[in-house]
Amino acid sequence: MPSDVSRDLTLSRRSFALALLSAAGLAALPRPALALTADAAKALVDKTVADINGIINSGKSEGAMLKDFERLFTRYADVPTIARSVLGTAARSASNGQLSAYSKAFQGYISRKYGRRFREFQGGRIDVAEARAVKSYFEVISTARLPGDAPFEVRWHVSDKSGKSLFFNIIIEGVNMLASERTEMGALLDQRGGDLDRLIADLKSL
Amino acid sequence: MGLNIPFKSWLALRISALLMAGSLVAACAAPTGPDGIDDPFEPANRSVHAFNKGVDRALVRPASKGVGIVPEPVRRGIDNVADTLSLPGDIANNLLQLRLVDAGQNTLRLGVNLTFGLAGLLDVSSELGLQGAPTDFGETLHVWGVGEGPYLELPLSGPSTARDAVGLIVDTALDPVGRVLPVREANAARAIRLFSRLGDRNRFADTVDSLLYDSADSYAQARLLYLQNRRFQLGQTTGADAASNDGFIDPYEDPYAQ
Numbered sequence: 001m002p003s004d005v006s007r008d009l010t011l012s013r014r015s016f017a018l019a020l021l022s023a024a025g026l027a028a029l030p031r032p033a034l035a036l037t038a039d040a041a042k043a044l045v046d047k048t049v050a051d052i053n054g055i056i057n058s059g060k061s062e063g064a065m066l067k068d069f070e071r072l073f074t075r076y077a078d079v080p081t082i083a084r085s086v087l088g089t090a091a092r093s094a095s096n097g098q099l100s101a102y103s104k105a106f107q108g109y110i111s112r113k114y115g116r117r118f119r120e121f122q123g124g125r126i127d128v129a130e131a132r133a134v135k136s137y138f139e140v141i142s143t144a145r146l147p148g149d150a151p152f153e154v155r156w157h158v159s160d161k162s163g164k165s166l167f168f169n170i171i172i173e174g175v176n177m178l179a180s181e182r183t184e185m186g187a188l189l190d191q192r193g194g195d196l197d198r199l200i201a202d203l204k205s206l
Numbered sequence: 207m208g209l210n211i212p213f214k215s216w217l218a219l220r221i222s223a224l225l226m227a228g229s230l231v232a233a234c235a236a237p238t239g240p241d242g243i244d245d246p247f248e249p250a251n252r253s254v255h256a257f258n259k260g261v262d263r264a265l266v267r268p269a270s271k272g273v274g275i276v277p278e279p280v281r282r283g284i285d286n287v288a289d290t291l292s293l294p295g296d297i298a299n300n301l302l303q304l305r306l307v308d309a310g311q312n313t314l315r316l317g318v319n320l321t322f323g324l325a326g327l328l329d330v331s332s333e334l335g336l337q338g339a340p341t342d343f344g345e346t347l348h349v350w351g352v353g354e355g356p357y358l359e360l361p362l363s364g365p366s367t368a369r370d371a372v373g374l375i376v377d378t379a380l381d382p383v384g385r386v387l388p389v390r391e392a393n394a395a396r397a398i399r400l401f402s403r404l405g406d407r408n409r410f411a412d413t414v415d416s417l418l419y420d421s422a423d424s425y426a427q428a429r430l431l432y433l434q435n436r437r438f439q440l441g442q443t444t445g446a447d448a449a450s451n452d453g454f455i456d457p458y459e460d461p462y463a464q
Binding site: 078081082084085113116117120135136137148150159161162168169173174175176178179180183184186187188190191 | 413456
């Protein structure tokens with residue numbers, strides 16, 4: 001009993017300290033003191049998958065579902081980092097204003113594109129199996145089971161380098177979202193003669 | 207003296223064979239680009255891609271829509287027969303790869319589906335939890351240590367690599383079904399396979415359409431998708447050291463990295 005009390009005390013002291021830290025804005029530092037664990041990475045993907053299942057089986061209209069997917073992406077994925085990485089070398093010469101406008105346009109574009117893909121998962125389910133540490137990130141392995149199809153593997157790469165545990169890549173049967181979006185964004189930019197502002201404007205309708 | 211000349215030419219032969227093998231290996235170890243893509247025939251491949259896209263738009267896509275109208279149980283039955291027809295070839299390749307467990311599994315599937323599954327119409331095996339282990343001669347070559355070689359887009363057949371194209375030719379030429387069945391049955395088997403492939407085109411219509419017709423560069427997307435998925439299938443991106451070659455991108459380490 002006494003030990004329980006002292007543990008409670010320690011816990012509340014720690015959460016008090018944490019509250020202080022976040023109040024001071026220190027929790028937003030790029031490398032937080034609390035390291036990401038395999039369990040936390042798995043929990044993130046569990047929540048993401050539960051939300052995806054909720055959206056695709058909600059019976060809402062396509063437009064409403066795509067809006068839900070955008071919210072889901074911003075909550076569980078590190079969209080600004082994905083956006084910048086996908087832009088490749090062009091991000092180097094972009095101004096801060098351009099980068100944030102691009103990031104915002106990208107968020108809508110990626111949500112619509114992958115939201116439509118996820119709709120094909122309707123009637124199926126994704127089981128999250130395990131998480132393991134790889135290099136500087138965590139890999140969470142899940143299996144998608146769709147009716148009438150052989151099960152296939154979906155891997156999620158999760159990192160806390162943004163200050164929060166968020167996923168930054170999805171790999172479906174070996175096909176890598178970041179790599180494929182880099183190819184796409186590079187081609188879109190080439191088509192516009194490397195004009196980032198035109199790309200940003202066009203992304204909104206893609 | 208008399209012995210000297212043949213010995214010399216034998217040595218020369220051996221050395222040139224070694225050199226040839228060496229250059230073959232070098233060709234397979236490939237001067238790949240930063241994203242693991244070796245595509246020296248890109249201009250020719252792009253023309254083939256444009257041709258394939260035209261064929262898809264004019265023939266394959268409309269035909270696959272037609273297949274989509276066929277009732278689902280009929281389609282499933284035909285898919286199951288097509289799957290059963292591919293099993294003898296799969297088993298031959300399993301054996302060539304010395305993957306005896308897969309060979310046993312596919313043989314068992316063949317036996318179960320032929321006897322209890324109305325000559326392959328029903329996929330009883332999968333219902334019993336006996337999933338197939340589909341394979342091809344391209345995989346056999348991979349198991350034998352042949353590198354994938356340059357990327358190729360083949361007319362009508364689509365994305366491939368030098369190794370997988372050789373595999374496709376061998377699989378087609380040595381297909382047990384074509385060699386064992388009488389002409390009429392063999393033609394029926396080909397029709398069933400074609401129907402089943404059109405069914406796949408229809409089932410994945412959203413994905414294929416978005417790749418072919420919505421991508422900014424459908425050639426580059428198809429190439430990336432094929433190579434990544436093929437390497438994954440062949441187990442080149444799983445296992446303990448997967449992270450070193452699974453195309454892992456760390457967007458945090460160098461945000462501007464290409």
